[in-house]
Amino acid sequence: MNSRDSEALAGLLRDKGFILTDSPDSADVILFNTCSVRQHAEDKVWSEIGRIAKLSPLDFAYKTRKIKAGGTPRPTKKIVGLVGCMAQNYKDEIFKRCPNVDLVVGPNDLISIPLLIEAILRERSQVIAVGTMEREQDFYISNFRREKDHAYVVISEGCSNFCSYCVVPFVRGRLHSRPHQEILKEIKSTVNSGIKDITLLGQNVNAYLDTDHLPDKPSNYVNFIELIKKIDEVEGLKSFDFVTSHPKDTSQELFLAMRDCKKLKKQLHLPVQSGSDRILKLMNRGYTAKQYSELVKEYRKITNGRITTDIIVGFPTEAQGDFNQTLNLMKEIEFNSAYIFKYSPRPHTEAENLKDDVALKEKELRHKILLDLQKEISQNKKCTSIL
Numbered sequence: 001m002n003s004r005d006s007e008a009l010a011g012l013l014r015d016k017g018f019i020l021t022d023s024p025d026s027a028d029v030i031l032f033n034t035c036s037v038r039q040h041a042e043d044k045v046w047s048e049i050g051r052i053a054k055l056s057p058l059d060f061a062y063k064t065r066k067i068k069a070g071g072t073p074r075p076t077k078k079i080v081g082l083v084g085c086m087a088q089n090y091k092d093e094i095f096k097r098c099p100n101v102d103l104v105v106g107p108n109d110l111i112s113i114p115l116l117i118e119a120i121l122r123e124r125s126q127v128i129a130v131g132t133m134e135r136e137q138d139f140y141i142s143n144f145r146r147e148k149d150h151a152y153v154v155i156s157e158g159c160s161n162f163c164s165y166c167v168v169p170f171v172r173g174r175l176h177s178r179p180h181q182e183i184l185k186e187i188k189s190t191v192n193s194g195i196k197d198i199t200l201l202g203q204n205v206n207a208y209l210d211t212d213h214l215p216d217k218p219s220n221y222v223n224f225i226e227l228i229k230k231i232d233e234v235e236g237l238k239s240f241d242f243v244t245s246h247p248k249d250t251s252q253e254l255f256l257a258m259r260d261c262k263k264l265k266k267q268l269h270l271p272v273q274s275g276s277d278r279i280l281k282l283m284n285r286g287y288t289a290k291q292y293s294e295l296v297k298e299y300r301k302i303t304n305g306r307i308t309t310d311i312i313v314g315f316p317t318e319a320q321g322d323f324n325q326t327l328n329l330m331k332e333i334e335f336n337s338a339y340i341f342k343y344s345p346r347p348h349t350e351a352e353n354l355k356d357d358v359a360l361k362e363k364e365l366r367h368k369i370l371l372d373l374q375k376e377i378s379q380n381k382k383c384t385s386i387l
Contacts, residue, residue, distance in 0.1 A: 011142025
């Protein structure tokens with residue numbers, strides 16, 4: 001999601017006359033589009049902002065120089081912006097921690113950034129915009145794409161599940177689905193530009209439901225299954241897939257649609273997070289390990305497709321027995337690949353109230369055990385497919 005937001009923001013700034021550069025040394029404006037899902041990602045941002053600060057002395061006078069006779073004045077101090085989820089999470093605390101930051105903008109206010117940069121130059125002051133919890137305008141209107149063969153298309157933002165470890169509802173807001181007409185229009189425009197392969201994005205794509213721009217009749221609402229069927233019919237599109245799905249919103253009906261959609265890749269990213277029912281309950285995931293396993297069996301039976309997952313090790317109170325259940329579930333299902341993370345407390349989440357009682361050394365050990373297991377499984381599956 002952040003990659004697509006960065007791409008859309010770059011396109012928006014280009015459309016407003018800004019020029020992109022690959023070097024922070026030559027840039028007048030440096031924007032950090034951030035994620036708050038894991039502590040490690042945030043730590044990297046704080047460190048990088050500190051490094052960038054050394055490139056530009058702190059100067060709130062914002063003196064300017066003319067680049068050419070009659071040209072547009074440019075600031076001697078680089079304008080540094082921290083935008084996205086960290087901005088929404090920490091708000092004006094960012095200015096206290098990093099005085100060199102000039103701009104703080106939440107993920108749902110990114111469309112305002114060109115105007116906010118102008119305000120900084122005009123008013124010579126720091127600017128913050130973190131109030132909106134739902135995008136009021138279509139942010140994804142630019143045709144700018146970094147890749148020539150593949151494109152991301154956002155279909156929904158935010159999440160209403162409130163998993164106890166997840167900060168997304170607090171920084172992205174509750175689930176908000178884009179109108180399906182806008183999604184189809186973006187896909188058709190992308191295909192016409194020469195890109196024939198797309199990925200649909202959302203924190204929980206299969207909870208998609210367009211109700212805002214249709215008659216007030218439930219039978220006319222467009223849900224995720226109906227959306228992928230419409231996308232499958234887009235002329236010129238060769239292939240598409242989607243991430244990420246939530247098990248509690250995944251059904252046999254979706255698997256049947258995946259089977260029947262000719263352009264939809266037969267691959268499913270379905271985060272399980274843990275194999276322990278006790279931990280799953282603490283995580284507020286809404287399913288049991290058995291229910292998840294049955295879901296995977298049904299998916300494979302119907303589509304014969306690939307399946308990948310996310311797993312968290314070291315969640316508060318995770319005992320050796322809980323971890324062993326996760327280990328056994330991985331052995332049983334044999335995922336094609338898995339993204340495995342060490343738990344870290346996130347601000348505002350319910351799990352933040354739980355004692356982070358699994359030692360870092362133990363988290364690292366469990367992390368390595370699962371990574372080694374998944375590497376072995378993936379290698380065996382690769383060899384099997386070749387044979």
